[in-house]
Amino acid sequence: MAYPDLAMIIDGERVSGGGRRTHLVVNPATGATLAELPLADAADLDRALETAQRGFRRWRDSTPHERAAVLQGAARLMLERQEDLARIATMEQGKPLAEARIEVLMNVGLFNFYAGEVFRLYGRTLVRPAGLRSTVTKEPVGPVAAFAPWNFPLGNPGRKLGAPIAAGCSVILKAAEEAPASALGVLQCLLDAGLPSEVAQAVFGVPDEVSRHLLGSPIIRKLSFTGSTVVGKHLAKLAADDCKRTTMELGGHGPVLVFDDVDVDQVLATMAPAKYRNAGQVCVSPTRFIVQEDVFERFRDGFVERAGKIVVGDGLDAETQMGPMANPRRPDAMERLIGDATRKGATLHTGGERIGNRGFFYKPSVLSEIPLDAEIMNEEPFGPIALINPFADEDAMIAEANRLPYGLAAYAWTSDAKRQRRIARAIESGMIGINTNMIGGADAPFGGVKWSGHGSEDGPEGVEACLVTKAVHEG
Structure with a gap:
């Protein structure tokens, strides 16, 4: 048309x-x-x-x-x-x-x-x-x-x-x-x-x-x-x-708490596609994956595998799972943020580069073990980048989730009912998805707190x- x-x-x-x-x-x-x-x-x-x-x-x-x-x-x-x-x-x-x-x-x-x-x-x-x-x-x-x-x-x-x-x-x-x-x-x-x-x-x-x-x-x-x-x-x-x-x-910088009592494959099947929806250009995008140490490596490796299989292309093509970024400013921002993170010691597992020489395509990317002083851990990336870090226990994970002045959307995955209620109370966010990435609806309020x-x-x-x-x- x-x-x-x-x-x-x-x-x-x-x-x-x-x-x-x-x-x-x-x-x-x-x-x-x-x-x-x-x-x-x-x-x-x-x-x-x-x-x-x-x-x-x-x-x-x-x-x-x-x-x-x-x-x-x-x-x-x-x-x-x-x-x-x-x-x-x-x-x-x-x-x-x-x-x-x-x-x-x-x-x-x-x-x-x-x-x-x-x-x-x-x-x-x-x-x-x-x-x-x-x-x-x-x-x-x-x-x-x-x-x-x-x-x-x-x-x-x-x-x-x-x-x-x-x-x-x-x-x-x-x-x-x-x-x-x-x-x-x-x-x-x-x-x-x-x-x-x-x-x-x-x-x-x-x-x-x-x-x-x-x-x-x-x-x-x-x-x-x-x-x-x-x-x-x-x-x-x-x-x-x-x-x-x-x-x-x-803006937001969506934390995702993943505890060691979950079905890791189920979490990956839900949250990896959510991360790369609209090339990560979503205010409620799951971005900072705060993963308990016992399941960290399995979760990270599974995320990298799924990111590498995403079909990137023109959004009008039926096979496309992720389209280009919306304007030339966004790939430039990805390169700046990923470059800063890797210089400071983060590990880039996949992605981290543009695709082709037409349009504004960028590879689905995964960083892990990112220092907290990296720009990408403090500035909303608004792009197809997952940040995955290991944490020891619930208190440390909640502290990291609340560390930033943003509070739009947060997510948590755990099978412990009491922990679910603790998380719902402790996380500073306008919207929280527990064991789901569905946090909106016509009948549900959509908004944030803090910055x-x-x-x-x-x-x-x-x-x-x-x-x-x-x-x-x-x-």
Whole structure:
């Protein structure tokens, strides 16, 4: 299929041309240019803000039935357009087509869940003496500025659009310039399902320019951001200048505790594919494997064997299990981090190099016995690299899991029920998977603690994050 023409969507109008600056969208499997993306200027952003203000006035008074109809209709359209959406995502981001199809289904499930949740935005009446009445209500926070990264080009925009729309907010979406057509496809499903054109818009541009312009406006009442901790901290400071509400899903460095009472092959069969999903470009990717000494060598060797068998190639090829990295910055980062680790004494067992001379392919890699002062043990690699270190006992393993300031996702494998409860309590993380790598779902909150952010997306919590509480007392 052909890659679509690109434009911003402001008040339902496709906006392009006009001498605007452009960004080249590149296929990461080939390095070839797919299209030129128009970037917003100040006038475009002002128009988007004015439109969002009008959209909020209209949508905050919509009924639950109207909101549900739009969300359910968009879910049906995404299901009908699944193959086209998935192929676009693979062309511009690189992930295998099978993973992109799943991403569409994630949005379908989330939108259908939110369609039900709009009927459960409850308040309450407080007990008061006769003649007095006190109520607590939930109201939409207002226009939302939502920033989505490139690693899940369909799922991230779905999260950013679904919750505000369910809550009765308007939203300006700035998705990643590397993967714009996927985000536009999700928004178009909402518009085609009957969402008023002024309620949701998509703009693109120089990130710092767009963020400063939108967050500098009093029209915006909430920031929703998914991305790196460094950028998140910067945006949080901009939002604080106007006391805007924030939901921040930031970086991680996922620890995986593997105890000596497990079936090692079962753990490997689950966690090795999870590590290399989306070429490791996943915020909840299992990364630091903290393995008890008695099973360390067997686990390490099994991981190396599985990494070496992964089929790397163009995501549109049916045989591909891992696609390219999303942009040329990522292979460069892998080489820097692996080089630093090996210079400091880590052992590289497999990978550690690029594949071919087209696109941004990188071999699935495994490092072991990495010194804790290596950059890769402290900086999120966001790539196809597993870090495997031996530890003596439970206390040491928990200490290592909690050593970093990140706390997004963590995993643990043990057959000891009491230990499972201890781990669940001791690990500092917003999400923990015990004997599973499944830590998300439409009905489950998704978010982190510490430097991994605050607030949640998905689940009832995702809608709650777009609401404010009002107490009314009548005499």
